[in-house]
């Protein structure tokens with residue numbers, strides 16, 4: 001095939017792993033790149049690649065004094081978010097993909113993909129990126145190799161995961177299994193054809209083969225579509241591994257909370273995309289004596305430890321955070337991490353002095369900007385300067401408040417799990433579950449208004465179980481059963497307490513019912529005090545909510561009546577909610593765990609007496 005001298009190139013490959021060599025060769029035959037390049041992860045390599053990306057117009061180098069070693073990228077306006085409609089779980093049996101996923105028979109999908117990938121890297125370099133999700137020295141390290149024709153993906157993966165020579169050497173030395181993760185922009189270059197700054201293809205396919213544990217992604221260069229260690233591996237494929245191996249792969253942040261008594265608590269929280277994980281993970285508490293450190297902001301792997309405790313680790317090495325709304329007022333910890341540089345910003349606006357800006361970064365809006373689409377922008381423009389799903393990609397090690405436990409392969413024991421969504425009405429600021437199973441019920445019925453993190457309409461209410469709707473790699477009912485069965489192996493006394501939170505409830509006048517951000521520490525404090533048996537609560541049909549005076553309001557211009565309003569359980573709203581949960585559960589058919597059906601029945605019973 002072609003005149004590409006692949007054989008000699010492969011002989012010079014920095015590995016003897018037969019499976020890896022065979023796969024690289026097979027992909028090169030199919031995609032026909034001009035060159036094959038093995039990514040070593042070094043500083044020099046990164047400098048070279050980013051220089052090339054600047055020359056190609058994909059990256060803009062930022063003002064070195066403001067943002068050292070940092071770059072901005074601007075995507076094709078049709079490639080700005082995950083594409084859920086085009087995301088597939090191709091299990092052997094349709095039933096195993098469940099009703100929450102798109103499915104196609106694997107053989108049919110492979111044929112389609114082979115057609116798309118044929119020659120798709122012509123005129124480009126094929127990069128081979130060895131990576132590990134989680135710790136390289138974990139008991140059972142989770143390896144992957146991403147093949148991509150995008151140098152922007154290489155530079156971003158370098159921030160988001162541990163990549164390069166050390167990883168490849170361990171894959172080789174242990175003859176390890178790795179997840180083959182194939183990515184192409186789907187934009188081959190004919191001889192003499194000029195490239196564009198953001199090559200991609202209108203036809204996008206994000207495909208997972210769960211039995212084979214492989215990923216094929218075509219047509220997009222953006223975020224979760226293209227950085228395959230993230231959602232594709234660490235959630236969709238990992239959730240299947242976790243089902244088979246007895247652990248959990250979740251869309252959660254992890255934080256460490258230290259009380260005034262210097263006692264440590266570890267909390268994880270699952271909120272849907274663009275619903276506040278990064279902000280809570282990097283929380284700057286507004287109450288005296290409570291300290292927060294972070295371990296992770298997007299993905300959490302959990303397993304039962306030797307003593308029956310639930311332990312959590314963050315498999316990622318970077319943040320891929322929503323830029324708009326991240327500011328010195330709302331999230332100073334993120335701002336400090338970004339200011340250290342070594343970051344890639346995508347679809348933000350540029351300031352005239354070569355820095356970046358987005359809505360919410362500063363109170364004062366710059367008089368002039370270049371918007372994410374390259375247009376001159378002033379405050380009277382009717383469009384936002386930064387795309388609503390614009391992102392910063394920054395090494396997690398740059399966070400000053402990173403907890404040292406982040407580096408521990410054993411992870412941390414969780415005291416509490418929060419589930420949360422973006423709901424204007426109905427769902428109180430915070431509700432403590434009645435029991436572990438009741439908490440799983442809360443997670444399974446979690447709901448949220450859609451955001452710009454995925455292509456499609458924004459603000460549409462949908463159920464999003466454990467914030468995993470777009471990320472469960474198998475049948476959703478089996479997934480809920482797996483939650484119940486994994487925790488069945490835990491010591492019940494060590495299981496975390498579960499809370500449902502909603503930072504986004506509105507008041508009658510349309511404003512937020514709760515100030516949010518740093519003030520969410522007050523809700524965390526209440527949760528910990530509930531666990532310690534110290535805070536008061538009112539029992540409602542859905543669970544325990546704070547009494548007006550049990551939430552610490554010191555320094556806030558809020559009354560107890562305000563809190564009571566923010567935690568109100570309204571009978572009329574909940575009648576509608578129960579009908580909607582009924583409809584949601586009906587979609588699971590036989591696959592819904594009996595224990596959760598029973599939770600719904602008893603909630604209906606309690607509500608009828610409310």
Ligand code: GTP
Pocket residue numbers: 271272273274275276277278279280297298320321322324325326330453503504512515516517520
């Ligand atoms: P993904 O990275 O897409 O998974 O998102 P995420 O869950 O990490 O969300 P993130 O913390 O980036 O927040 C998304 C948006 O919600 C930002 O615009 C924030 O400013 C806003 N937000 C976060 N926390 C709060 C809060 O407590 N109150 C309010 N009103 N808005 C919040």
Ligand code: SPV
Pocket residue numbers: 081082222223224225230231272273274298320453454
């Ligand atoms: C999300 O959408 O939940 C993200 C961004 O964290 S992406 O990496 O694009 O999935």
Ligand code: MN
Pocket residue numbers: 251272273274298
């Ligand atoms: Mn996310």
